[in-house]
Amino acid sequence: xxxxxxxxxxxxxxxxxxxxxxxSSQEIEEVEAIVGTRRKIKRYQELFHAGDGFGxxxxxxxxxxxxxxxxxxxxxxxxxxxxxxxxxxLDGIGLQRHAxxxxxxxxxxxxxxxxxxxxxxxxxxxxxQHHFHRVMSRELVNDQGLMxxxxxxxxxxxxxxxxxxxxxxxxxxxxxxxxxxxxxxxQEIGSYLxxxxxxxxxxxxxxxxxGMVEVSQREIRLKDTGALRSMxxxxxxx
Amino acid sequence: xxxxxxxxxxxxxxxxxxxxxxxSSQEIEEVEAIVGTRRKIKRYQELFHAGDGFGxxxxxxxxxxxxxxxxxxxxxxxxxxxxxxxxxxLDGIGLQRHAxxxxxxxxxxxxxxxxxxxxxxxxxxxxxQHHFHRVMSRELVNDQGLMxxxxxxxxxxxxxxxxxxxxxxxxxxxxxxxxxxxxxxxQEIGSYLxxxxxxxxxxxxxxxxxGMVEVSQREIRLKDTGALRSMxxxxxxx
DNA sequence: CGCGCCTTTGAAGGAGCTCAATTTAGGTGG
DNA sequence: CCACCTAAATTGAGCTCCTTCAAAGGCGCG
Numbered sequence: 316x317x318x319x320x321x322x323x324x325x326x327x328x329x330x331x332x333x334x335x336x337x338x339s340s341q342e343i344e345e346v347e348a349i350v351g352t353r354r355k356i357k358r359y360q361e362l363f364h365a366g367d368g369f370g371x372x373x374x375x376x377x378x379x380x381x382x383x384x385x386x387x388x389x390x391x392x393x394x395x396x397x398x399x400x401x402x403x404x405l406d407g408i409g410l411q412r413h414a415x416x417x418x419x420x421x422x423x424x425x426x427x428x429x430x431x432x433x434x435x436x437x438x439x440x441x442x443x444q445h446h447f448h449r450v451m452s453r454e455l456v457n458d459q460g461l462m463x464x465x466x467x468x469x470x471x472x473x474x475x476x477x478x479x480x481x482x483x484x485x486x487x488x489x490x491x492x493x494x495x496x497x498x499x500x501x502q503e504i505g506s507y508l509x510x511x512x513x514x515x516x517x518x519x520x521x522x523x524x525x526g527m528v529e530v531s532q533r534e535i536r537l538k539d540t541g542a543l544r545s546m547x548x549x550x551x552x553x
Numbered sequence: 554x555x556x557x558x559x560x561x562x563x564x565x566x567x568x569x570x571x572x573x574x575x576x577s578s579q580e581i582e583e584v585e586a587i588v589g590t591r592r593k594i595k596r597y598q599e600l601f602h603a604g605d606g607f608g609x610x611x612x613x614x615x616x617x618x619x620x621x622x623x624x625x626x627x628x629x630x631x632x633x634x635x636x637x638x639x640x641x642x643l644d645g646i647g648l649q650r651h652a653x654x655x656x657x658x659x660x661x662x663x664x665x666x667x668x669x670x671x672x673x674x675x676x677x678x679x680x681x682q683h684h685f686h687r688v689m690s691r692e693l694v695n696d697q698g699l700m701x702x703x704x705x706x707x708x709x710x711x712x713x714x715x716x717x718x719x720x721x722x723x724x725x726x727x728x729x730x731x732x733x734x735x736x737x738x739x740q741e742i743g744s745y746l747x748x749x750x751x752x753x754x755x756x757x758x759x760x761x762x763x764g765m766v767e768v769s770q771r772e773i774r775l776k777d778t779g780a781l782r783s784m785x786x787x788x789x790x791x
Numbered sequence: 792c793g794c795g796c797c798t799t800t801g802a803a804g805g806a807g808c809t810c811a812a813t814t815t816a817g818g819t820g821g
Numbered sequence: 822c823c824a825c826c827t828a829a830a831t832t833g834a835g836c837t838c839c840t841t842c843a844a845a846g847g848c849g850c851g
Contacts, residue, residue: 384701387786392701406697408690415697434686438676448672451689452646458696459644459653463622463630465703466747470807501830509704514807516831532816532830548625708839739798749840754799770798770848792851799846806839814831821824 323347324426332400332487333374333426335446342440349432350374355424362403362417362425369407371427375399378423379498382406382415383506393507395457396420396499398484402450404430420498465509468547473508474518475546478528482537493540497533561585562664570638570725571612571664573684580678587670588612593662600641600655600663607645609665613637616661617736620644620653621744631745633695634658634737636722640688642668658736703747706785711746712756713784716766720775731778735771 324330324347325340334346353376356362362373362380380397394415397403406414408430437444464473486492497504501512501519508515522528527543529536537543562568562585563578572584591614594600600611600618618635632653635641644652646668675682702711724730735742739750739757746753760766765781767774775781 384697386701386705390705392697392704394697394700405690406694409687409694410691414694434679434682438679438682441672441676444672444676448689449647451686451693452643453648454693455689455696456644456647456652458693458700459622459630459632462632462696462699462703463624465700466630466744467624467628500828506704511808512830513809513832516829517807520831738796750798751800751841752839754797755839758799794851795849797846797848799844801844802842804839804841806837808837809835810833812831812833814829816829817827819824819826821822 324350327376329374329376329400329488333402335442338440338442342442345436345440346443349436350426350428352427353424354427355422356380356419358419358421358423360419362419363407363413364416365413367407367413369404369411369413369430371404371429372433373403373417373425373427375401375403376424376426379420380417380423381420381499381503381507382417384415391506393499393503395461396481396507399488405451405454420503470508470510470514471518471521472547473510474504474515474522475543477504477508478535478537479540479543479547481535482540493537495535497535562588565614567612567614567638567726571640573680576678576680580680583674583678584681587674588664588666590665591662592665593660594618594657596657596659596661598657600657601645601651602654603651605645605651607642607649607651607668609642609667610671611641611655611663611665613639613641614662614664617658618655618661619658619737619741619745620655622653629744631737631741633699634719634745637726643689643692658741708746708748708752709756709759710785711748712742712753712760713781715742715746716773716775717778717781717785719773720778731775733773735773 324334325343327333334343338346354362354373356378365384375397377399379399380403381393382395382397382403383391383393385391397417403417403425404413433443433447437447464476468476481495481497482492485495499507501515504510505512505515510518519528519530522543523530525542527537527539529538562572563581565571572581576584592600592611594616603622613635615637617637618641619631620633620635620641621629621631623629635655641655641663642651671681671685675685702714706714719733719735720730723733737745739753742748743750743753748756757766757768760781761768763780765775765777767776
């Protein structure tokens with residue numbers, strides 16, 4: 316089902332996001348050697364599931380994912396949206412078992428990184444070690460930001476924060492930061508932001524009326540990022 | 554102000570929480586060598602502040618802390634409460650700058666762990682490397698749990714979750730899991746749980762009425778953990 | 792003993808939720 | 822290519838839980 320494919324980090328379009336800058340070509344070869352395979356994941360398929368044994372991290376090459384925790388009674392809390400160049404699976408290291416599900420939002424492709432080998436390699440190459448630690452730490456900071464959002468912001472502030480965050484990540488990938496297509500449903504956005512889908516929809520409509528954002532289903536055009544920014548500014552210290 | 558004190562991990566009461574099990578005495582000596590100093594932090598003092606340059610991690614020896622993000626308009630989001638044996642400062646690794654404040658909730662004492670040296674040592678001792686990665690990963694999982702709480706639970710479910718979590722951590726430290734004193738104010742609990750202090754107070758009162766918890770100011774006695782558990786159960790998958 | 796802070800408790804108001812109906816988009820098969 | 826069907830998104834109305842505002846009680850500390 317998932318054909319293994321040989322990787323070539325050196326030519327990967329999202330290499331700058333996955334790997335630290337300034338690796339020697341020999342170091343890159345070593346990385347390629349452990350990143351043994353790629354896997355294709357179809358839309359709505361799970362890359363891994365909460366409870367699955369942990370063995371590898373996954374670097375997204377193409378596509379995007381959501382991570383979620385599902386509750387007994389069927390509700391889902393989306394804990395993050397991940398795009399090309401980002402790492403999935405860090406949650407599994409602690410207990411050697413994944414703590415959340417990773418679901419593809421579109422047809423996607425990941426590089427499989429066996430964790431033990433990554434640890435081994437990072438013992439030899441401090442640049443790699445540093446990079447890995449930074450990636451994990453940034454996750455933590457990111458989560459703190461989300462807690463701030465969930466704990467303190469009103470609905471429209473949350474959505475504005477979300478849009479600006481998406482915009483920034485599109486820019487980092489060389490896409491237009493002002494015009495993009497959301498890969499996730501209102502329901503998924505709502506779950507991520509701690510809101511109901513109707514509330515998300517209403518907030519979008521209001522942004523539209525106010526002329527800040529042009530919304531048509533999942534197509535987004537940011538027309539006044541300044542207004543969005545000032546909307547969240549009084550919440551985000553500095 | 555902060556007198557450096559030589560450490561002795563081998564005899565530390567919270568060693569089991571800080572260090573991986575089964576280190577050789579020689580390995581422990583090497584750890585002791587890099588954990589150069591201790592620092593005493595008085596109640597309400599900050600161990601570090603958002604924006605401070607990052608250089609070290611801190612292992613709590615005695616006492617407890619809150620971590621928080623403060624917003625421009627003075628609101629605070631408490632992102633976590635930390636007890637003896639837990640690590641502070643992981644947020645600083647990513648950008649080499651702390652992303653939150655760490656404030657002592659009582660007179661406390663931490664071991665200072667220069668991060669570069671920890672990285673160096675963890676290159677040589679895989680047990681240490683593993684342990685560090687696990688600690689970080691568990692933080693991520695922990696944060697996911699908090700998102701679930703903030704995004705999906707009602708006030709009383711949140712407080713019940715909080716109490717059970719505290720109870721578990723007291724137990725892990727050899728204290729009574731059913732009778733303990735909270736180090737933080739209603740306001741701080743509220744900030745952590747995404748609630749106002751009045752709501753926290755009311756929830757405590759209701760738990761009291763229902764006979765599940767005996768509350769007297771900050772003294773807590775859990776009388777029916779089963780009831781608390783069933784209260785959050787329908788939210789926490791598995 | 793008195794002051795200040797934390798906590799508790801009450802009452803009223805509001806932001807977002809629930810329930811429900813309608814519209815729109817995307818996919819399927821004739 | 823169009824009609825049909827299903828899922829997603831929008832919009833409305835009433836309700837609920839938490840917040841806000843306010844006041845009183847309790848504890849610790851000088």
